[in-house]
Amino acid sequence: MDRRLFCRSAVAAGVAAAFLPACGKQTPEATQVDTSIAAVSLDGAELELEKAAIKELGEAMSGPVMLSGHPQYDGARTIWNGMHDKRPALIARCMSADDVSKAVTFAAERDLLVAVRGGGHSWPGKSVCDGGLMIDLSQMNTVTADAETQRARSEGGALLGALDAAALEKGLVTTAGVVSHTGVGGFTLGGGFGRLNRKYGLAVDNVTGAQIVTADGVVRNISAEQDPDLFWAIRGGGGNFGVVTGFEFQLYPFERNLLSGSILWPVAQARDVLEFYAEWSAGLSDEMYVGPVMAQLPEVGDVIVMDVVYNGDPAAGEKELAPLRAIGKPIADAVTMQDYTVMQTNSDVAFGHGIRSYAKNGMVKEWSQGLVDALVDAYDPRLFLANHVAGGAVKRVGETDTAFPHRNAEIMLVFAAGWGDPAMDDELIAATRALYKAVEPYMGGYYDNIDFDGHEAAGNYGPAYQRLTAVKGQYDPGNLFRLNSNIAPAA
Ligand SMILES: Cc1cc2nc3c(=O)[nH]c(=O)nc-3n(C[C@H](O)[C@H](O)[C@H](O)COP(=O)(O)OP(=O)(O)OC[C@H]3O[C@@H](n4cnc5c(N)ncnc54)[C@H](O)[C@@H]3O)c2cc1C
Structure with missing residues (x-):
């Protein structure tokens, strides 16, 4: 069955109308249709979802359950990367951990495909699906910070800008990423690089506790003392283990007015700049965060930039x-x-919603002349080179202390393209892959959070993988949470 066709069909529209009462949107058509809705199972088989059961879910939850045709359905299914135009059979817009538990149980009882949407920034589009249930956390977006305990509490669907704002208001901070509309959820579960990570570590290194709804629908408060294996696994293992409804982060006293900004050189000077950076960056303090970007800027031209x-x-x-x-x-x-x-x-703004984008990345353990040459020689003005600098405190955490596997990296290089016209898809995806290939010999391992083609979960997680499969087997033996960098559950 063509799942997209289904969702656009008259049947789906009728079912949407039928379901509206449970969403508090009573219309005259609402009582006229009595049918089930087609959906997709975990292994891609066709499923029928009974209207009564969907209605029951909608009535049990405090947030709405939305089908195609609901006024907020399209907004909820639209994620950051315009490449992903997928249509879930239903969207459970959760307002609480209890709502999430009900949605998870609904899916688990039916073997229904599940996508979990946090901030919606998944580059490869893992937070939306065709024909399954989208668990939408976008309204669970509150962040609070406590000056006394120096901790922040973030709901699972909050954005990084809210985490920064809540902490800064109290004169505190923690590591957050470089685009404020990225989600705390996916960002943190995969690692969480940011401009302060050389001093404070990755986001995973600052998680002191979490609340998670596992595949059995149980709401668990986890920490180093409570469910320690699960707590270990969510710090780098992505969304494999359940829906994280809340995070607690360590905060640090912070002087927010700081030395920062960019230095730009024409790209013709890239070799000199990178050769210098390759040596100089090895001896920098934890306070200094500086990494290279290569791009074509409107009205400026091709440049190499150092963000500081x-x-x-x-x-x-x-x-x-x-x-x-x-x-x-x-x-x-x-x-x-x-x-x-x-x-x-x-x-x-440059990374605004709706852009079509494709990205690949790789971890660099050590700068070399070969790497500098490859970056300069393969530069492609249609693309951009970005980075997340590591080292410092990131490197001082033991390789298996968290599930995040790339502690030896000095820097992560990101190769990406962003465009608007779908006709450019093939050309720019191919160009990004070619650039990545030219630099690949100088990199090892990749960041799951920014990759379309990374299917090597076992190899990429390295020594953490075996323990991850055991935790997955314990908490999600049926692999309900599979739209992520997927870890196979141990038998
Ligand atoms: C413009 C842009 C800038 C970025 N900048 C950075 C950066 O500075 N540093 C960095 O480290 N990364 C960065 N990233 C990568 C980012 O970490 C990932 O895209 C991340 O997955 C985004 O999280 P999200 O919640 O917004 O995504 P979503 O699309 O909502 O989810 C991504 C994945 O995480 C899962 N997930 C999300 N929330 C939860 C939750 N609460 N519980 C369980 N599973 C969940 C989803 O199911 C999905 O598999 C950036 C990405 C983009 C597009």
Whole structure:
């Protein structure tokens, strides 16, 4: 069966009308249709979902259950990457852990395909599906911070901007990513790189507790003391183990006005800049976060950019940065004292919702001349090179202390394209793959959170994989949560 066709069919529209009462949207048509709805099982088989059961779910939940035709259905199924136009059979818009538990139980009892939507930034589109149940956490988006305990509590569907804002208001901070409309959920479960991670570690290193709904529908509060294996697994193992409805993060006292900004050189100087960076970056302090970007900027042209955030005494930062500033002839040097949120939001528009995008990435353990040459020689103005710098505190955590596997990396390189016209899909995907291939010999392992084609979960998780399969086998033996970098449940 063509699942998309189904969802667009008159039957689906009729069912939508039939279901509207449970969503509090009574219409005259609502009582006229009495049918079931077609859906897709975990293994892709056709399923029939009884109207009465869907209605019961909608009545039991505090948030709405939405079918095609519901006024908020299209908004809920639309995720950040415009490449993914998928139509779930139903969307459970959850308002609480109890709602999530009911939705999970509904799916588990029927072997129904499940997608979990946090912030909706999955590059490869794992948070939406055709024909299954989307568990939509977008309304569970509250973040609070406590100055006394220096902890933040975030609901599972919150965005990183809310995490930054809640902490900063109290003069505190934790590691958050570089685009403020990314979700706390997927970001944290996969690792969580950010501009402060050399000092405070990855997001997973700062999770002190979580609330999770596992495949049996049980709501569990987990920590290093409570369900420690599960707590270990969610810190790097992605959404494999359940729906995380809440996170608790460690916060740190923070001076938000800091030395930060970008230095730009023409791309013709990229080799000089990268050769210098390859040596210089190995000896940087934990306070210094600086990494290279190569891109074509409108009205500027092809450039190599160094993004800088210095989380410490500005005078010491100026001194540490001086050698980089002396390289070549920059077009602009905009590193200055400014509020942390300037950098934390300055890519929000460029990475706006609806863009079509494809990305690959790889972990670099050590810079080399070969890597510099490959980046310079393979530069493609249709694409951009981005990065997440690691090292520092990221590297000091033991390889199997969390499920995040790439502790040895100095930097993650991201190769990506963003465009609007679907006619460009094939060309730009092929170009991104070619660029990645040229640099691949200098990288090892990849970040699950930013990859379309990474199907090597076993190899990529390295020594963590066996324990991950055991935890998966214990908490999700039927692999209900499979739309992620999937870990096979141990028998
Ligand atoms: C523009 C952009 C900028 C980015 N910047 C960074 C960055 O600075 N640092 C970084 O480390 N990564 C970054 N990423 C990658 C990012 O970490 C992943 O895309 C991440 O998965 C996004 O999480 P989300 O909740 O928004 O995504 P979603 O699309 O909602 O979900 C992604 C995956 O996580 C699962 N998931 C989400 N929330 C939950 C939950 N609460 N419980 C269980 N499973 C859940 C989903 O099922 C899915 O498998 C960026 C991505 C984009 C598109």
